[in-house]
Amino acid sequence: MRYGIMLNEDDTHFFYTRNSWQRLGEAEIRAFIRQYAGTQVTDFLLCCAGRMVDYPSKVRDSWLDKYDQTEENGVPVNYRDNPVVRGAHRLFREEGLDFYAICIDELRKIGIRPWLSIRMNDCHCNDEPASFLHPRIFHEHPEYRRVTHRPPIGYFDRCFDYARPEIRQMMLDSVEETVMRYDADGLEVDWQREIFCFAIGHEWEGIALLNQFMRDVRAIVNRAAEKWGHPIAVCARTLSTPQAALDCGFDVLAWAREGLIDVLVPTPRWATTDADIPVELWKRLLEGTGVQLAPGIEILQKSTPQSRLIATTVESVSALAAQFFSFGADKVYLFNYMDAPEPEKDAMARHAFARHAEYPLSPQGYPRLLRTAGAPETAVSAERRHVVTYADVGPVWFRAEQEAALPLTAQADGSPAFVRVRTGDIPAGAAVEIRLGTAAAGGLTVYANSVPCAYLRTEPVYPEYTDNPAQVFRVENDGHLPPFLVVEILAHGQEAAIDYVEVHVLPVGCEAPDGHA
Numbered sequence: 001m002r003y004g005i006m007l008n009e010d011d012t013h014f015f016y017t018r019n020s021w022q023r024l025g026e027a028e029i030r031a032f033i034r035q036y037a038g039t040q041v042t043d044f045l046l047c048c049a050g051r052m053v054d055y056p057s058k059v060r061d062s063w064l065d066k067y068d069q070t071e072e073n074g075v076p077v078n079y080r081d082n083p084v085v086r087g088a089h090r091l092f093r094e095e096g097l098d099f100y101a102i103c104i105d106e107l108r109k110i111g112i113r114p115w116l117s118i119r120m121n122d123c124h125c126n127d128e129p130a131s132f133l134h135p136r137i138f139h140e141h142p143e144y145r146r147v148t149h150r151p152p153i154g155y156f157d158r159c160f161d162y163a164r165p166e167i168r169q170m171m172l173d174s175v176e177e178t179v180m181r182y183d184a185d186g187l188e189v190d191w192q193r194e195i196f197c198f199a200i201g202h203e204w205e206g207i208a209l210l211n212q213f214m215r216d217v218r219a220i221v222n223r224a225a226e227k228w229g230h231p232i233a234v235c236a237r238t239l240s241t242p243q244a245a246l247d248c249g250f251d252v253l254a255w256a257r258e259g260l261i262d263v264l265v266p267t268p269r270w271a272t273t274d275a276d277i278p279v280e281l282w283k284r285l286l287e288g289t290g291v292q293l294a295p296g297i298e299i300l301q302k303s304t305p306q307s308r309l310i311a312t313t314v315e316s317v318s319a320l321a322a323q324f325f326s327f328g329a330d331k332v333y334l335f336n337y338m339d340a341p342e343p344e345k346d347a348m349a350r351h352a353f354a355r356h357a358e359y360p361l362s363p364q365g366y367p368r369l370l371r372t373a374g375a376p377e378t379a380v381s382a383e384r385r386h387v388v389t390y391a392d393v394g395p396v397w398f399r400a401e402q403e404a405a406l407p408l409t410a411q412a413d414g415s416p417a418f419v420r421v422r423t424g425d426i427p428a429g430a431a432v433e434i435r436l437g438t439a440a441a442g443g444l445t446v447y448a449n450s451v452p453c454a455y456l457r458t459e460p461v462y463p464e465y466t467d468n469p470a471q472v473f474r475v476e477n478d479g480h481l482p483p484f485l486v487v488e489i490l491a492h493g494q495e496a497a498i499d500y501v502e503v504h505v506l507p508v509g510c511e512a513p514d515g516h517a
Contacts, residue, residue, distance in 0.1 A: 040374025267296025
């Protein structure tokens, strides 16, 4: 099916958010899935294995093994009160239910394609001596880690090394166990958890290893398809750009050409959305392969690497979806957009924004998000906030601070500073504004695609993506705006530091703050 939302459900969320419920059984599982009926969600990806496997596994450690564990890495442990471990124990053991089998069945009943997702190199809590997220192999085989030539320093040094045949075989066994246990429509191999799969400097050698690994995955999935009697698709989640993916060992274009994948998800990692994913380049490179492109959208949004962590808004997700569809995306992919059954306990609850209708996981925002972001006609016609962000991850030599478009400085001598904003299609008659976050007191001169922009007002930015107020300028919309706005910013007499840039698109007929439509 063309267009729609691919929604990822992570491997801890359901257990974590519902373990405290007095009743937790099949009815609650089915109700959880049924909330997505009638939305634009077409594909639901159930992460069933990260560092731990969620279901009772014969090839890797599971939550149930953690429930039984009393010692780890020489440390006494008791994980029985951990909400994730306890939740899995309640369902799989006490209730005798298989969470994933029930989800798959209910998803098919409401017309959504069920997928399974495996995180290929998750390393949550890797720097702790013991954790409910640590499998035994992590402690028993430190030689399997990607950095062994020196003591581990960075967060990702303890990720597994896919140059080790033991690691590749373990993960292939996990793939086989999963697709043979559950009758799903697709399998996702999630390389964004984590991208650091080889010893430093051995990424290029890793390309051939991962190419063969993906051939083996495809062969396993094809055998599962024979068992279940229907095709099973393969999706790969990878870095935002082709070069970054290849630099880390992921030759995803070779996977596409060889027919090893059916869906590709270029995406940021976690710290922010990436508003500059080159969808038009990916589409050209994938032409003729039949592979669908589903650019990923994360839950957090930052303009600079130094910005505070705040979630997206429904309007900024709509903007990304509109932009992606305009450049040819087949679907959009939402990561970390799980429901919040008890909003007051949501991770963002300490921030007032979490109680606002623009918050995408709020009771008002979540249904609106899932009925807007999945199709060009709804996303393009919605209110949109196109916020300039940055790529948050890359190979070990990547520096986000050097690559980020912001902050930038308009010099006092009047020489222009430039920033490009991807907007995608903008309907004729829509009001378009540029917001520039700056502490500069003096006026700025702004052009969009060589056309002067009139100053409208100065106002605070909400949520607080910047501490600076925003100077707001009108963009003349003649109905023929290109899908990129190249913004020129000129200061006069004193330099102006800009740390936030947004193009705000108000739907046709929506009243803008200064009265123009």
